Amino acid sequence: MADLSVKFCGVDMKNPLITASGAYGYGREYTDLYSLSKIGGISTKGTTLYEKDGNPPPRIAETPCGMLNSVGLQNGGIKKFLAYELPNLEKNNLAVVANVAGGTIEECVELVSMLEGTSVNIIELNISCPNVKQGGAAFGTNKDCAAEITKAVKNATSKPLMVKLSPNVTSIVDIAKAVEAEGADAISLINTLLGMRIDIKSRRPILKNNVGGLSGPAVFPIAVRMVWQVANAVDIPVCGMGGISCAEDAIEMMMAGAECFQIGAVMFNDPYAPVKIIDGLNEWCDKNGVKNISEIVGTVKPW
Amino acid sequence: MYTQGMYEIIKKEQIAEDTFDLTLSCRDLCDLVNPGQFVHISVPGFFLRRPISICGIDKDSGTIRIVFQIKGKGTDALSKFEVGEQLDMLGPLGIGFKLLESDKKVITVGGGIGTPPMLAVAKYYGKNATAISGFRTKDLVILQDDFKAQNNKTILCTDDGTAGEKGFVTDALARCLKEEKPDMIYACGPVVMLKAVSEIARNNEISCQISLEERMACGVGACLGCAVKMTRGGREFYGHVCKNGPVFDSKEVVL
Ligand SMILES: Cc1cc2nc3c(=O)[nH]c(=O)nc-3n(C[C@H](O)[C@H](O)[C@H](O)COP(=O)(O)OP(=O)(O)OC[C@H]3O[C@@H](n4cnc5c(N)ncnc54)[C@H](O)[C@@H]3O)c2cc1C
Ligand SMILES: Cc1cc2nc3c(=O)[nH]c(=O)nc-3n(C[C@H](O)[C@H](O)[C@H](O)COP(=O)(O)O)c2cc1C
Ligand code: FES
Numbered sequence: 001m002a003d004l005s006v007k008f009c010g011v012d013m014k015n016p017l018i019t020a021s022g023a024y025g026y027g028r029e030y031t032d033l034y035s036l037s038k039i040g041g042i043s044t045k046g047t048t049l050y051e052k053d054g055n056p057p058p059r060i061a062e063t064p065c066g067m068l069n070s071v072g073l074q075n076g077g078i079k080k081f082l083a084y085e086l087p088n089l090e091k092n093n094l095a096v097v098a099n100v101a102g103g104t105i106e107e108c109v110e111l112v113s114m115l116e117g118t119s120v121n122i123i124e125l126n127i128s129c130p131n132v133k134q135g136g137a138a139f140g141t142n143k144d145c146a147a148e149i150t151k152a153v154k155n156a157t158s159k160p161l162m163v164k165l166s167p168n169v170t171s172i173v174d175i176a177k178a179v180e181a182e183g184a185d186a187i188s189l190i191n192t193l194l195g196m197r198i199d200i201k202s203r204r205p206i207l208k209n210n211v212g213g214l215s216g217p218a219v220f221p222i223a224v225r226m227v228w229q230v231a232n233a234v235d236i237p238v239c240g241m242g243g244i245s246c247a248e249d250a251i252e253m254m255m256a257g258a259e260c261f262q263i264g265a266v267m268f269n270d271p272y273a274p275v276k277i278i279d280g281l282n283e284w285c286d287k288n289g290v291k292n293i294s295e296i297v298g299t300v301k302p303w
Numbered sequence: 304m305y306t307q308g309m310y311e312i313i314k315k316e317q318i319a320e321d322t323f324d325l326t327l328s329c330r331d332l333c334d335l336v337n338p339g340q341f342v343h344i345s346v347p348g349f350f351l352r353r354p355i356s357i358c359g360i361d362k363d364s365g366t367i368r369i370v371f372q373i374k375g376k377g378t379d380a381l382s383k384f385e386v387g388e389q390l391d392m393l394g395p396l397g398i399g400f401k402l403l404e405s406d407k408k409v410i411t412v413g414g415g416i417g418t419p420p421m422l423a424v425a426k427y428y429g430k431n432a433t434a435i436s437g438f439r440t441k442d443l444v445i446l447q448d449d450f451k452a453q454n455n456k457t458i459l460c461t462d463d464g465t466a467g468e469k470g471f472v473t474d475a476l477a478r479c480l481k482e483e484k485p486d487m488i489y490a491c492g493p494v495v496m497l498k499a500v501s502e503i504a505r506n507n508e509i510s511c512q513i514s515l516e517e518r519m520a521c522g523v524g525a526c527l528g529c530a531v532k533m534t535r536g537g538r539e540f541y542g543h544v545c546k547n548g549p550v551f552d553s554k555e556v557v558l
Contacts, residue, residue, distance in 0.1 A: 025525040032305050045527070054541055060518040060528040062351045062377075067520060074527045074541060206518075216350055268520040269350055271307060271393060 002285030003292040004278065006040070008260045009160035009185045009237055011121045013040040013095045015278050016254070016293060020241055020264030021046055021099035021124065021164075022071065026085040027092070030271055039274050041095030043188075043262060044085065046126050048100070049107045051077040061197040061206040066216025066243070067265055068195050070209035073101055078114050090119050097162070101126040105152045112157040123159050125150070128166030128191035140166035140191070143178040154183035162186035162239060167219075167226055168194050176230040187230060188239040188262065190223045216265040219243040224256045231257025231298055245273070247280025257298040304335050305396055305523070309389040313366065320442045321373040322416070323382045324358075325390075330365035332394055338423035339399030339514060339550040342369065343522035345391040349377045354519050356491070356549070357395060358419035358446075359426075370419040370445065396522050397549045400424045400489055400512050406431060407486040410479055411455075412472050412500050414492020415443065420514050422446050422453075424489050430454040433485070435475045437492070441466035473499045480507050487512065494558055501553035511553040517544040532557040 004015035018041040019027070026044055027036050036042070054074025061068040076084075081098070089096050098120040102108035112123055127140035127149060139145045146163070154161050163179040165172060167190040176187055192213025197206045205211070223242025231238045240258025244250050245266040253261045266273045285293060314326035332342070336357055343352040359368030373379045384390060402424070403409070409428050411421040413436045425432040434450040437460040444466050450457045458475045459467025468475065473496065476488070484507060490500045491514035504511030517529040524546030533542035533555050542548070542556075 023521070023526060025527075029521070029523040029525040033307065054527060054530060056532075057530040057541075058518045059530055060351070060520050060526075062349065064350075066350055069520065069526070069528060071527050071530075074530070265350075265520070268522075268526065269345060269352065271521075271523070 002282055002290055004281055004285070005292075006260050006294055008239065009122060009162065011095050011160065013260065014093070015040040015281070016260035017041075017250070017274055017278055018043050018095070018097060018239065018260060018262045019267070019274060020262035021126065022069075023264035023267055026081070027089055033271055034275050036089070036092040036094055038278065039094055040260065041097055041121070042089065043097040043099045043124055044081065045075050046073045046099050046101045047075050047078055047081050047111070048073060049078055049102060049111055051075065051080070056208045058206060058208055059212070061212065063195065063197060063214060063216070063218060066214055066218035067268070068197060068207060068212035068214055069192070070207045070212035072209065078111055082114065082118065086118060086120070095121045097122045097124045099124040099126055099164070105149050108149060108153050109156045112153050112159075116158060120159060122162055122186070123157055124162045124164050124188055125153055126164045126191070128164050140175065141169050143174050146175050147178040147182045150179040150184050151182040160185040162188050164191055165189040165230075166191050167222060167242070172226045173229050173233045176234050180234045180236050184236060186237045186239060187234060188241065189230060190219070190226050190242040193219055193222065215242065217243045217245050220245070220249060224252060227253060227258050228256040228300065244277070245269075247277045247284055250277055250281060251284060251296060254293070254296050255298070255300045257300075259294070259297050305394055306331050306335065307391070307393040308332065310392050311389050312384055312386050315384070315386050318370065319445045322370065322443070322445055324368065324370045325384070326359070326366050326368045327390060327392070328366050329392065332392065333360065333362060333365045333367050336360050336367060336395040337399035338402070338427060339420055340395035340397050341549060342367070342392045342394035343396055343519070344381065346377050346380045348380060351520055352393065352522060353377050353381065354396075354516075354522060354545070356420040356514065358422050360423055372416040393522060397545050398547065400550050402427055403486055405429065408483065409433075409487045409489060410435060410476065410485045412476055412488065412490040412492070412496070413437070414472055414496040415439070417490075417492030417496070417514070418446055420491050421489060422449055425450060425455045426453045428455070430456070432456070433458065433479060435460070435472050435479070437461070437472035437496070438466070439463065472496060473503060476500060476503055480509075484509060486510070490514070497553070498558045501558070504553055512550050513553045513556070514549045515544050515551060515556065516549070519545055521545070
């Protein structure tokens with residue numbers, strides 16, 4: 001048995017696997033299959049100041065090796081999270097990453113203030129949701145906006161702040177450096193890539209929102225590339241995600257420079273994926289003489 | 304409660320044009336099933352699972368039956384599975400039909416490939432259920448003998464009159480209601496049909512439960528993908544077909 005534990009921005013996790021925001025709700029849905037304490041951490045569904053309805057259906061479209069979603073941050077708001085979801089998560093042994101999103105800087109500041117003094121371990125500031133008109137990706141695609149919001153939110157929280165970046169940009173490195181400069185404690189990437197599918201019979205987009213975010217194995221090489229570029233450009237830790245579907249993918253992501261990783265869409269295909277990936281990491285480490293999984297972070301040897 | 308596993312196909316039959324009927328041996332899953340729930344099937348080569356309603360439940364033998372129509376590449380690949388092969392199923396998922404005492408009178412209304420889930424609920428009511436089924440044409444007619452075998456009364460309608468009576472299920476439903484009002488109407492089928500059935504139920508003040516479809520990812524309520532507009536206490540919001548449904552009180556959804 002290898003040591004899979006990692007310390008990520010000061011937070012101890014028993015393994016580097018975090019279930020990605022939006023793919024795992026608040027952890028209630030999969031407990032019929034296995035205990036939440038199996039996973040290293042959970043990144044909650046994107047939570048906003050007030051309850052949010054989300055976009056009209058259809059919200060899901062299949063793609064080769066992946067899917068599009070246009071859920072649009074449907075959630076019950078921060079108050080419900082604090083009263084109903086967080087107490088449930090506290091019963092388990094796992095790191096809680098509160099994924100938050102707001103339409104304005106003030107909203108984001110208010111959100112994180114409300115998380116002060118709670119058991120939340122890490123704040124993941126989503127400046128990259130492609131599915132909401134206001135805020136969301138608008139913050140994440142402009143480096144000055146990304147810097148400004150990071151600064152304001154960092155000032156309003158005593159918890160580690162991880163900023164989640166959008167891949168829908170020309171230079172991910174510029175954005176990463178901008179949020180690092182304003183005090184981000186970590187960076188997570190990638191959020192979904194903007195995509196579209198059309199039903200050729202009706203000539204209508206499959207998603208009612210016309211466009212949506214692409215995730216799943218299809219995006220994996222893009223995610224590895226971006227994580228590698230960002231990890232090489234910043235000094236703060238990186239949490240890698242996008243298309244991871246097996247232990248080998250997770251190892252690849254860590255070798256690219258991610259200190260921990262998140263998995264999302266793969267769980268729709270295989271709800272046991274978190275358990276299988278953790279077991280697979282153990283096996284791989286044992287076979288390859290790796291005593292602590294952290295040894296492999298950033299060990300890719302570029303040509 | 305739900306489970307996931309690889310389950311063997313023990314029987315396969317093509318029962319109409321592009322329509323297949325599979326029986327699966329799945330003791331643990333079967334023990335948990337209620338009529339109206341569905342299974343989420345992984346088809347090799349496709350990223351997302353396919354939701355399919357449970358059409359038959361045999362708790363004694365630990366088997367369930369699913370009936371599906373080829374609609375695209377995923378269901379086409381599913382139709383190629385043979386007896387002895389295993390299917391990766393997640394289930395039973397969702398909330399099934401609300402059942403009354405079995406001596407109450409009910410009407411089930413199935414339109415096209417919406418008919419299979421009606422078989423599971425009609426079984427519970429036996430002779431107290433009238434199963435109205437509608438299809439475009441005779442080549443698409445399914446499950447009529449199965450309804451009869453479980454003592455349900457049957458009314459068959461086709462759009463073109465090539466089997467049963469010519470006309471829509473809603474015509475047959477309206478006629479039945481004139482004779483006797485049931486305690487519950489159950490329906491599954493195209494949205495236009497569900498709208499019309501809900502309307503008839505409302506006008507006659509009969510409770511009505513309808514089974515809906517929406518594109519899904521997780522199937523268990525985690526991703527919030529399968530939204531459906533619901534209404535409760537005058538407030539509209541998005542509920543989710545896999546978690547709040549697939550069966551809904553017709554008064555609680557906005558179609
Ligand atoms: C709760 C529920 C129960 C169902 N029960 C049955 C049943 O008993 N028998 C049956 O024949 N069909 C049933 N369906 C519809 C069935 O899921 C679709 O026909 C099937 O997913 C189509 O897959 P495909 O690859 O052939 O089509 P494609 O159009 O190629 O599929 C592309 C994507 O869209 C999704 N999709 C397409 N049409 C639908 C649809 N109508 N509903 C949901 N997702 C869709 C697919 O799952 C896939 O992710 C049910 C759907 C739901 C939601
Ligand atoms: C249905 C769905 C909903 C999502 N919702 C959110 C969200 O609320 N907040 C967020 O930061 N990311 C959200 N994401 C993005 C994921 O967290 C993740 O960044 C992305 O899906 C890439 O990882 P994957 O390929 O492993 O799914 C969502 C993704 C999916 C598929
Ligand atoms: S399919 Fe994920 S919530 Fe219904």
